[in-house]
Amino acid sequence: MQHTLVTLVEDKPGTLNRVASLFRRRGFNIESLTVGHTDIPGVSRMTIVMDCDQESAKRLAAYLYKLINVIQVEDLTAKPMVSRDLAMIKVNTSAENRAEIMQYVEIFRAHIIDISNTSIIIEITGDEEKINGFIDVLRPLGIIEMVRTGMVAMARGATSLISNNGKLLNELISA
Amino acid sequence: MLRTGAQIIWETLIREGVEIVFGFPGGNTIPIHDAMLEYPIRHVLGRHEQGITHMADGYARAGQKLGVALATSGPGATNMITGIATAMMDSSPILCITGQVMSRFVGYDAFQETDMTGVTLPITKHNYLVTNTHDIGRVLREAIFIARSGRPGPVLVDITKDAQQASIDWTPDDSPIQLAGYRPHPSPMPDKVEQAIQLINEAKRPVILAGHGVLLSKAMQELRMFAEKAQIPVAVTLLGIGSFPASHPLNLGMMGMHGEAWVNKAIQQADLLLAFGMRFDDRATGTTHTYAPKAKKVHIDIDLTEINKNVKVDIGLVADLKETLQAMLPHLKENNHDEWLSLINEMKGESAVRDIQNLPDNGHLYAAHVINDIWRITNGKALVVTDVGQHQMWTAQYYHHDEPYNLITSGGLGTMGFGLPAAIGAKFACPEKEVWLVAGDGGFQMTQAELSTAAQEGIKVNVAIINNGYLGMVRQWQEFFYDRRYAATPMRGPDFVKIAEAHGLLGIRVTQRSEVEAAVRKAQQTEGTVVIDFRVEKEDAVYPMVPAGASLDNMIRRPIPEASK
Numbered sequence: 001m002q003h004t005l006v007t008l009v010e011d012k013p014g015t016l017n018r019v020a021s022l023f024r025r026r027g028f029n030i031e032s033l034t035v036g037h038t039d040i041p042g043v044s045r046m047t048i049v050m051d052c053d054q055e056s057a058k059r060l061a062a063y064l065y066k067l068i069n070v071i072q073v074e075d076l077t078a079k080p081m082v083s084r085d086l087a088m089i090k091v092n093t094s095a096e097n098r099a100e101i102m103q104y105v106e107i108f109r110a111h112i113i114d115i116s117n118t119s120i121i122i123e124i125t126g127d128e129e130k131i132n133g134f135i136d137v138l139r140p141l142g143i144i145e146m147v148r149t150g151m152v153a154m155a156r157g158a159t160s161l162i163s164n165n166g167k168l169l170n171e172l173i174s175a
Numbered sequence: 176m177l178r179t180g181a182q183i184i185w186e187t188l189i190r191e192g193v194e195i196v197f198g199f200p201g202g203n204t205i206p207i208h209d210a211m212l213e214y215p216i217r218h219v220l221g222r223h224e225q226g227i228t229h230m231a232d233g234y235a236r237a238g239q240k241l242g243v244a245l246a247t248s249g250p251g252a253t254n255m256i257t258g259i260a261t262a263m264m265d266s267s268p269i270l271c272i273t274g275q276v277m278s279r280f281v282g283y284d285a286f287q288e289t290d291m292t293g294v295t296l297p298i299t300k301h302n303y304l305v306t307n308t309h310d311i312g313r314v315l316r317e318a319i320f321i322a323r324s325g326r327p328g329p330v331l332v333d334i335t336k337d338a339q340q341a342s343i344d345w346t347p348d349d350s351p352i353q354l355a356g357y358r359p360h361p362s363p364m365p366d367k368v369e370q371a372i373q374l375i376n377e378a379k380r381p382v383i384l385a386g387h388g389v390l391l392s393k394a395m396q397e398l399r400m401f402a403e404k405a406q407i408p409v410a411v412t413l414l415g416i417g418s419f420p421a422s423h424p425l426n427l428g429m430m431g432m433h434g435e436a437w438v439n440k441a442i443q444q445a446d447l448l449l450a451f452g453m454r455f456d457d458r459a460t461g462t463t464h465t466y467a468p469k470a471k472k473v474h475i476d477i478d479l480t481e482i483n484k485n486v487k488v489d490i491g492l493v494a495d496l497k498e499t500l501q502a503m504l505p506h507l508k509e510n511n512h513d514e515w516l517s518l519i520n521e522m523k524g525e526s527a528v529r530d531i532q533n534l535p536d537n538g539h540l541y542a543a544h545v546i547n548d549i550w551r552i553t554n555g556k557a558l559v560v561t562d563v564g565q566h567q568m569w570t571a572q573y574y575h576h577d578e579p580y581n582l583i584t585s586g587g588l589g590t591m592g593f594g595l596p597a598a599i600g601a602k603f604a605c606p607e608k609e610v611w612l613v614a615g616d617g618g619f620q621m622t623q624a625e626l627s628t629a630a631q632e633g634i635k636v637n638v639a640i641i642n643n644g645y646l647g648m649v650r651q652w653q654e655f656f657y658d659r660r661y662a663a664t665p666m667r668g669p670d671f672v673k674i675a676e677a678h679g680l681l682g683i684r685v686t687q688r689s690e691v692e693a694a695v696r697k698a699q700q701t702e703g704t705v706v707i708d709f710r711v712e713k714e715d716a717v718y719p720m721v722p723a724g725a726s727l728d729n730m731i732r733r734p735i736p737e738a739s740k
Contacts, residue, residue, distance in 0.1 A: 009356070010355060010356060013304075014292060014296075014304075017293070017296065018296065021296050021297060025297050055483075058483070059480070059483075059484065062479050062480045062482075063480055065479065066478070066479065066480055067356065068300075068301045068321060068354060068356055068357045069356055070356045071355045071356040072356075165358055165361065166361070166362065166364065169361055169364075169479055169493050170364070172479055173479055173482040173483065173491045173493060
């Protein structure tokens with residue numbers, strides 16, 4: 001099953017390496033990992049998506065917690081959350097199918113961000129399923145290349161990541 | 176104050192209480208070693224960087240304080256790897272300082288450049304690369320704090336030569352360490368303490384599993400009060416030896432692959448296991464599929480990643496053991512588990528007749544005799560360091576420790592070559608203690624160059640080489656599981672007496688049981704390090720033995736000797 005972990009990390013040299021090394025060392029596979037700044041200077045936020053069982057996700061979250069440069073970690077999988085992925089897809093076009101593509105773009109609420117005589121680049125944002133659906137529609141037209149950012153996620157509601165250490169520990173070790 | 180980076184290193188170490196550094200110089204530590212001459216620091220020059228790292232480890236474990244090792248970049252630093260990994264597995268607080276090439280050369284494959292923070296990432300608790308003199312003081316303070324606190328471990332600080340050389344205006348900083356993501360001291364979990372107490376008070380066949388964490392948390396007194404109040408027997412892990420007095424009636428002895436049969440049987444029959452600062456290592460549990468099937472399990476460990484890692488537990492408490500036991504003690508019901516204790520006593524049954532100690536002297540010298548005699552002659556008070564292999568298990572079985580911190584051994588990593596340098600480090604930490612190294616002939620040869628260090632430093636370590644001319648533990652596995660095909664295990668060693676003499680030290684050879692006592696006493700009375708070459712039975716095995724991957728109570732037992740049948 002797909003698990004979504006979110007961590008706040010210190011923005012220091014080597015931090016990404018420490019996180020990535022953990023996956024390798026403990027034998028986990030990353031589906032996607034995104035890193036970017038937060039509103040706090042010196043603190044970055046990672047969203048890590050992995051395909052594993054519940055127990056492995058717990059273990060991994062605990063190991064992340066233990067890293068000195070990791071400030072917070074939370075498994076959002078079972079919690080109400082919103083997640084977004086962004087893709088840029090370059091597609092073959094011709095005079096005949098351009099209108100068809102524009103229609104798909106409209107239906108999926110995507111954007112065209114570049115256009116040439118024989119190709120266009122489409123930008124689409126959404127959860128994974130929506131983007132997968134869009135790609136399926138475009139595939140018969142001939143995808144030249146594609147890039148996805150990987151997922152970013154956030155819990156719904158007014159809460160931020162758990163900051164109470166005792167509560168967090170309890171959550172991380174509960175079987 | 177105007178200070179060079181090198182001076183800041185020493186001033187920071189001294190402010191943190193460091194008195195001894197185990198080191199080996201090189202091109203990229205010359206500024207550090209040069210500045211050292213101005214400071215009240217004892218520098219012990221090892222013969223190999225693996226040696227100095229094990230020395231720092233032995234020093235840390237024996238003295239319950241930080242051990243510091245200093246090596247140069249490249250090969251000097253990579254030679255430390257085995258020592259760092261050993262300290263990591265056994266939670267030993269050491270600080271490894273390595274010189275690094277000039278910062279402008281970092282990343283350019285300069286002479287003697289190795290990416291040490293990259294290389295040591297998975298085997299350190301944390302590590303740092305310092306390229307700016309202004310960061311040295313802060314980083315060293317953080318590194319020492321991290322190494323010592325929480326679950327201790329090795330921290331490596333790699334400092335470029337230009338950072339060592341540059342001068343800055345520097346004032347020492349004593350402000351509290353601020354590390355946003357590091358929470359080494361979780362508070363006891365009150366609701367879980369309550370749940371655990373309920374299980375404990377209701378248990379009929381409880382066993383305490385005491386590990387290294389008891390010693391690291393200094394919870395010996397609390398453990399004893401706990402065991403005595405509720406009359407719960409205590410089994411110890413290899414690294415937990417000394418956490419509970421061996422002679423205490425509630426001490427069962429060591430558990431695991433070479434644990435006593437009754438200990439493993441008791442664990443398998445228990446209805447409650449109380450794991451105190453231990454991590455259910457595979458050598459302690461046997462296969463986890465059939466491990467303690469009837470037992471509820473309560474696990475207290477300061478490291479959250481140990482909870483539910485190897486064995487699923489009913490209650491996991493992430494907290495300091497000493498504080499948690501203190502919180503539990505007032506609620507612990509006074510109890511007696513007479514029925515359970517006498518059942519365990521029955522299980523001891525025929526073990527005595529299987530014990531090699533009880534065999535009549537047949538002219539052969541057995542390792543068990545040697546170690547048991549050393550125990551007797553040193554009144555069980557020696558600080559014993561071992562290498563890794565059969566002799567290590569025999570030492571665990573036949574040297575009984577009532578005092579804590581008196582057994583130092585490489586448990587988790589099982590590092591051959593650990594013994595001699597660790598013993599030297601331990602002696603520096605505890606000069607008042609009588610230090611004995613028990614080593615095999617194989618492991619001893621791996622780091623025997625450190626005899627030269629002992630001789631140069633005038634340090635006294637009594638070395639007992641259990642010499643059977645084999646890599647004995649591997650030979651034993653070959654005997655039991657590979658049809659006695661002794662591939663690459665027969666080993667012709669050097670004349671250890673002459674090796675000792677070549678270092679200006681006394682060497683003694685012992686081939687008979689009757690000669691053991693005199694040799695041990697001679698070693699005790701001689702100034703300086705003494706090496707005794709005990710020529711023991713060549714094909715003796717460590718019993719009992721749980722084969723790797725088998726159930727804990729599925730043990731290969733010593734065949735009952737004919738005479739006592």
